[in-house]
Amino acid sequence: MPCFVFVAPSGDGWIVRGDFDDGPLEFATGVRAEQAARDLCHRLSDAGEPVVLEIRLRNGERAGRFLFPAYLAEPTMPVALRA
Template sequence: MALKISVVPLGSGWAVRSSSFENEMLFTAGAKAEAAARELARRYADRGQSAEVAIFLRDGALAGRFLHPAAPGFMDALSA
């Protein structure tokens, strides 16, 4: 199952949220929040954990989803 990371509006800014971390990340610009979420997802994927980034608009509608599949063979390399 993929780790879910969301970019959501929060007041006049944006928040990046996930069950994988306790404190949400706050940004003044949506583009910066999206970039941070996608980079975080890429890092999880590089370490063997699939991740999905969901971007939401200010009205709550889903603007887009980005899937980051787990890097193949990562867990095998760790056990070698």
């Protein structure tokens, strides 16, 4: 079962939250939040955990959903797939 990571607006900034023990990570801009979420997803997939990243806009609409497959030592596999 994949791990889920979400980027969403929060008050004056943006948060990254998901299936991890730490509380939500807070960022001033959506770009920084999205990059941090992608970095986290890459680290989790490199560790063998499939990850779904979902990014929301300020109006609540989904901006994107990406699948980061578990790394299987296959260098020709795509890094992330748009879901």
